[in-house]
Amino acid sequence: MISAPVYAPARSDRSLPAVRVNLYSDTQTRPSAGMKDAMMRAEVGDEQSGDDPTVDALCDRMAALTGKAAAMFLPSGTMCNQISILVHCRPGDEILAHESSHIVANEGGGPGALAGAVVLGLRGARGMFDTATMRGALREKRRNAPPQTLVAVEQTANAGGGSVWPLDLLTDVLSSAHEVGLRTHMDGARLMNAVVAAGVTAREMAEHCDSVWLDFTKGLGAPLGAVLCGSEAFIDEAWRWKQRLGGSLRQAGICAAACLYALDHNVDRLAADHANALALARGLRQVPELAVEDPETNLVFFDTRGSGLTADALAERVRREGVLVSTVGAYRVRACTHLDVDAAGVALAAQVISRAVGEAGV
Ligand SMILES: *Cc1c(COP(=O)(O)O)cnc(C)c1O
DSSP: OOOOOTTOOOOOOTTSOOOSEEOSOGGGOOOOHHHHHHHHTOOOOOGGGTOOHHHHHHHHHHHHHHTOSEEEEESOHHHHHHHHHHHHOOTTOEEEEETTSHHHHSSTTHIIIIIOOEEEEEOOGGGOOOHHHHHHTOOOOOTTSOOEEEEEEESSBTTTTSBOOOHHHHHHHHHHHHHTTOEEEEEETTHHHHHHHHTOOHHHHHTTOSEEEEESSSTTOOSSOEEEEEOHHHHHHHHHHHHHTTOOOSSTHHHHHHHHHHHHHSSTTHHHHHHHHHHHHHHHTTOTTOEEOOOSSSEEEEEOGGGTOOHHHHHHHHHTTTEEOEEOSSSEEEEEOOTTOOHHHHHHHHHHHHHHHHHHOO
């Protein structure tokens, strides 16, 4: 008997109508004409040898933005997280991170498979935890306890609701971690969403982080690329892992040019995505069967339990009307705004979702 593939990739089903509003993820944005033009004009060289001027320019800019001494270009955010863990941790070490974080749920067990590290999942509302929770998770230094070496935070916290760690909480948690001898890491996949939403600079947010990275393939709209930042010594060690994992690149300036373009053109406009997320949440609140979480940035989560529909069933119904959303858990739906979705698209999506719930009719 042939069973369904366990590692099924997402596939487009051609029997379905064309997508009208894609709220599935901010990873699905397409490079704009201006971005492609910047890519075409990029000066390039061999990145692995340090000869790509566009990659160098991007790394310099990111180091300055985050207030770190050095930076490194990588193909993906997952590789930034995994390389950071490989540098910070030895096999058997324990990482403290929120139980819903990307390194726990979405990286294929990478910390265990690659660094041999275990993750202790901390609890807390909206994907965040406070200093008391972190301190409560610290183990006595005993021979039979795993050495705890790293605290990781996500800014914004994706599964937490696209929520923004307030600067005082972030500073308190991370500086307390340093006080007890832990290193600190920030998964900044959507760091610029947090910066724009909170009006706090990336440098301030990253001040107490030993490593921090930004993804260019989320709301910033680039086709690939992430930049990992830290001290000279950290990036030096990270280069060894980049090489070992096959993350060293060649004429990567073509992609780095897209990232530079994104920093120039696609950061301030994240405010529009946040406004669209608020509008979507307002629209969905008109549907009493749905429990809508308060969006802080570009992610809108809602619970379908009151409608009698599972998250998958609702996603399937709206897909037939050309609206894409993603599901996380049995009853939780995520709708994500980004640069390829406008206010009209969000209004249409709210209507389609509302109708789908109405037709379920409980
Ligand atoms: C998307 C994401 C990642 C991984 O980034 P990729 O570039 O897709 O590998 C890591 N952390 C968070 C919070 C994310 O949303």
